[in-house]
Amino acid sequence: MATAYVIVGSGVAGIAAAETLRARDPGAGITLVSEDPAGFYSRPGLAYYLSGLIPDRQLFPRSPEALRALNLTWVQTRVDGIEPQAQRLTLAGGRRLPYDRLLLATGARAAPPDFPGGALDGVVTLDTLDDARRLVRRARRGVHAVVVGGGITALELAEGLHARGCHVHYLLRGARYWANVLDAEESQLVEARLRAAGITLHHHTQVREVIGTRGKLSAVETTGGARIPCQILAVAIGTRPRLELARGAELGVERGILADEYLQTSVPTIFAAGDGAQVRDPRTGQASLDTLWPTARAHGEAAALNMAGTPTRYQRTVAMNVTLLAGLPTTLIGALGAGGDDADLVAIARGDSETWRAAAPAWVVVERHEVNRVRLVLGERCLRGALVMGDQTLSRPLQRLIAAEADVTPIRSALLASGADVPSVLHQFCSAWEATNGPDR
Numbered sequence: 001m002a003t004a005y006v007i008v009g010s011g012v013a014g015i016a017a018a019e020t021l022r023a024r025d026p027g028a029g030i031t032l033v034s035e036d037p038a039g040f041y042s043r044p045g046l047a048y049y050l051s052g053l054i055p056d057r058q059l060f061p062r063s064p065e066a067l068r069a070l071n072l073t074w075v076q077t078r079v080d081g082i083e084p085q086a087q088r089l090t091l092a093g094g095r096r097l098p099y100d101r102l103l104l105a106t107g108a109r110a111a112p113p114d115f116p117g118g119a120l121d122g123v124v125t126l127d128t129l130d131d132a133r134r135l136v137r138r139a140r141r142g143v144h145a146v147v148v149g150g151g152i153t154a155l156e157l158a159e160g161l162h163a164r165g166c167h168v169h170y171l172l173r174g175a176r177y178w179a180n181v182l183d184a185e186e187s188q189l190v191e192a193r194l195r196a197a198g199i200t201l202h203h204h205t206q207v208r209e210v211i212g213t214r215g216k217l218s219a220v221e222t223t224g225g226a227r228i229p230c231q232i233l234a235v236a237i238g239t240r241p242r243l244e245l246a247r248g249a250e251l252g253v254e255r256g257i258l259a260d261e262y263l264q265t266s267v268p269t270i271f272a273a274g275d276g277a278q279v280r281d282p283r284t285g286q287a288s289l290d291t292l293w294p295t296a297r298a299h300g301e302a303a304a305l306n307m308a309g310t311p312t313r314y315q316r317t318v319a320m321n322v323t324l325l326a327g328l329p330t331t332l333i334g335a336l337g338a339g340g341d342d343a344d345l346v347a348i349a350r351g352d353s354e355t356w357r358a359a360a361p362a363w364v365v366v367e368r369h370e371v372n373r374v375r376l377v378l379g380e381r382c383l384r385g386a387l388v389m390g391d392q393t394l395s396r397p398l399q400r401l402i403a404a405e406a407d408v409t410p411i412r413s414a415l416l417a418s419g420a421d422v423p424s425v426l427h428q429f430c431s432a433w434e435a436t437n438g439p440d441r
């Protein structure tokens with residue numbers, strides 16, 4: 001009998017798994033269960049939709065025809081439980097669904113507000129397309145909005161609401177924006193751009209109380225004693241992997257669903273992928289969380305191969321994100337921070353990686369020119385991480401050098417010399433390195 005594959009989740013991890021399974025086995029029975037009525041869409045794209053840069057129809061990476069061609073049995077409902085012994089799921093309403101191999105691609109959701117009053121109408125988070133559509137309906141010109149949180153999503157919310165004509169106050173609990181990934185100057189660059197755009201920043205400020213009238217948000221009272229009237233309070237204080245199914249089935253769980261390098265959980269017939277999976281790296285023995293689109297896709301592909309009986313190690317690549325921070329193109333690669341906490345986040349942000357906070361012994365080289373900035377985190381032999389802001393010419397070469405753990409000892413002293421022309425040293429080195437190691441792909 002054909003193997004019955006069941007995937008829970010229609011995000012990029014679930015869809016990548018479905019596409020990989022279908023490519024391997026045109027006749028396989030693949031059921032995809034997801035509670036999201038919008039199906040498969042780009043979550044990073046939600047920020048661009050909120051800002052009005054793209055219409056919602058551009059959020060769908062696959063056409064309806066391409067999804068139909070996968071020939072999946074698509075069930076739009078919630079999964080309420082897993083019975084690992086009996087190898088079946090319980091769906092909302094009580095229906096049972098048997099499986100031979102199960103993939104949990106259940107993602108993560110925004111951490112709920114950690115202050116009283118979070119349930120008032122007008123207090124919002126940004127997880128799904130439905131959230132984004134509701135927010136767009138609320139965010140009319142002249143509306144007052146308060147944003148709290150850190151990382152990429154809080155910034156995107158502040159900018160998106162501002163682009164829709166709202167008056168935006170951004171409250172930061174700490175001294176500066178995204179303090180455990182950016183350095184002080186990078187935070188300042190981002191904050192200066194927000195201010196120049198007309199967003200009001202409040203440092204060392206928390207929500208003391210959320211004030212509502214008849215269940216509706218009307219103002220925020222801050223720890224500094226200010227009362228900010230508002231109709232929207234957008235909260236982005238981090239994300240939490242959705243663990244309810246894994247916990248109910250007694251799978252190994254820490255911050256995420258624990259999976260080995262084959263994406264297999266503590267139960268051999270159940271696999272995990274994407275934002276919900278905390279995947280062990282056999283090289284370091286560490287199991288870390290990423291909330292990155294390309295990582296979720298790579299997990300889904302590797303999990304599917306293993307489910308189909310082809311043992312395939314998930315090769316953890318260097319965590320990377322190319323994004324806009326207050327309109328500044330920014331690439332974040334590898335180990336960047338010095339560890340520590342960011343007061344604005346209670347959990348990992350979206351578009352983030354725990355590995356960026358690795359505090360390896362390192363020297364930091366910074367090259368700056370107005371808004372263009374390159375920060376290199378240099379280990380004994382290799383580059384450990386890099387942050388490129390503004391001009392992105394060095395982004396791709398640095399990604400390659402860091403991913404390949406290229407030996408940069410020949411240019412180490414040139415990089416560390418005072419007054420070094422870091423971009424030309426790197427460009428020359430990269431060209432020579434690529435001539436030996438193959439061209440960029």
Ligand SMILES: Cc1cc2nc3c(=O)[nH]c(=O)nc-3n(C[C@H](O)[C@H](O)[C@H](O)COP(=O)(O)OP(=O)(O)OC[C@H]3O[C@@H](n4cnc5c(N)ncnc54)[C@H](O)[C@@H]3O)c2cc1C
Nearest residue numbers: 009010011012013035043079106107274275291292293351
């Ligand atoms: C606003 C925003 C900005 C982002 N920015 C970036 C960025 O700049 N760069 C980057 O790389 N990444 C970014 N990300 C993160 C990226 O989108 C995620 O890493 C990626 O989408 C994770 O995919 P996934 O398949 O693991 O999970 P998800 O896309 O979260 O999918 C999970 C699926 O599981 C379903 N599900 C969960 N539990 C159940 C259940 N019990 N029953 C039925 N269905 C269930 C959900 O409905 C959903 O369909 C951003 C995300 C957001 C929201």
